[in-house]
Amino acid sequence: xxxxxxxxxxARSAAIFSGxxxxxxxxxxxxxxxxxxxxxxxxxxxxxxxxxxFVLIEGKVKLAQxxxxxQQVILGYLTPGxxxxxxxxxxxxxxxxxxxxxxxxxxLVWDRNTLNQLMEASPRIALNAMRIMAGQIREFQNxxxxxxxxxxxxxxxxxxxxxxxxxxxxxxxxxxxxxxLSRQDLAEMTGTTMYTVSRVLKEWAKRGIxxxxxQQVTILAPHGLVVIAEGIPSVEGLGKVDDDICDI
Numbered sequence: 001x002x003x004x005x006x007x008x009x010x011a012r013s014a015a016i017f018s019g020x021x022x023x024x025x026x027x028x029x030x031x032x033x034x035x036x037x038x039x040x041x042x043x044x045x046x047x048x049x050x051x052x053x054f055v056l057i058e059g060k061v062k063l064a065q066x067x068x069x070x071q072q073v074i075l076g077y078l079t080p081g082x083x084x085x086x087x088x089x090x091x092x093x094x095x096x097x098x099x100x101x102x103x104x105x106x107x108l109v110w111d112r113n114t115l116n117q118l119m120e121a122s123p124r125i126a127l128n129a130m131r132i133m134a135g136q137i138r139e140f141q142n143x144x145x146x147x148x149x150x151x152x153x154x155x156x157x158x159x160x161x162x163x164x165x166x167x168x169x170x171x172x173x174x175x176x177x178x179x180x181l182s183r184q185d186l187a188e189m190t191g192t193t194m195y196t197v198s199r200v201l202k203e204w205a206k207r208g209i210x211x212x213x214x215q216q217v218t219i220l221a222p223h224g225l226v227v228i229a230e231g232i233p234s235v236e237g238l239g240k241v242d243d244d245i246c247d248i
Contacts, residue, residue, distance in 0.1 A: 007057040010080040032108040043099040059105030155190040157229035
């Protein structure tokens with residue numbers, strides 16, 4: 001399996017390999033296969049048997065669930081270096097989410113048997129896997145809490161900031177979310193309607209907080225968005241402010 005230096009760097013940064021020696025990492029890398037995927041194809045579907053874990057090394061992946069009413073809820077997007085499907089380390093489990101390619105993707109893959117062998121040889125991998133699963137549970141709990149307790153404008157602001165942290169790219173006027181992000185996508189992330197998302201983005205654009213185009217959102221005033229996300233009372237004159245205080 002041939003990896004570019006960039007792909008190998010992404011793999012080395014994955015949380016599953018944290019604290020491993022170079023020899024342990026090389027052993028894990030040599031045990032992997034590489035799975036390329038075309039845009040919009042699925043690495044796995046929700047409720048499929050969880051039989052493999054993945055580390056993304058190229059592209060972006062969308063994680064989503066379908067509610068009992070048939071509505072899709074987008075839980076987030078993954079960028080290179082992220083681990084997904086790690087629940088495969090447990091027996092007789094199914095994937096709790098679907099993982100869909102956003103554009104062309106490549107990922108390293110380990111089936112359950114290979115993972116178990118690697119964990120026996122390097123117990124640090126097992127510890128890392130438990131930490132990753134615990135972190136994912138916290139993330140899902142936070143999404144549920146947001147949907148059940150926060151006002152819709154707060155939820156949209158938090159979703160936009162989260163996407164900026166995951167896939168933001170600095171440009172002269174601010175931070176552009178480097179994803180094909182539709183209003184429907186934001187609605188599915190925040191438990192609201194496309195109409196409401198459009199109305200909120202239009203209001204933020206008037207206030208100079210964001211610039212919204214077809215399938216693209218640019219944050220012009222990160223501080224203003226943080227104020228909304230945290231439910232801080234409105235402050236006049238936010239405009240285009242310095243974004244150094246925002247970790248995006």
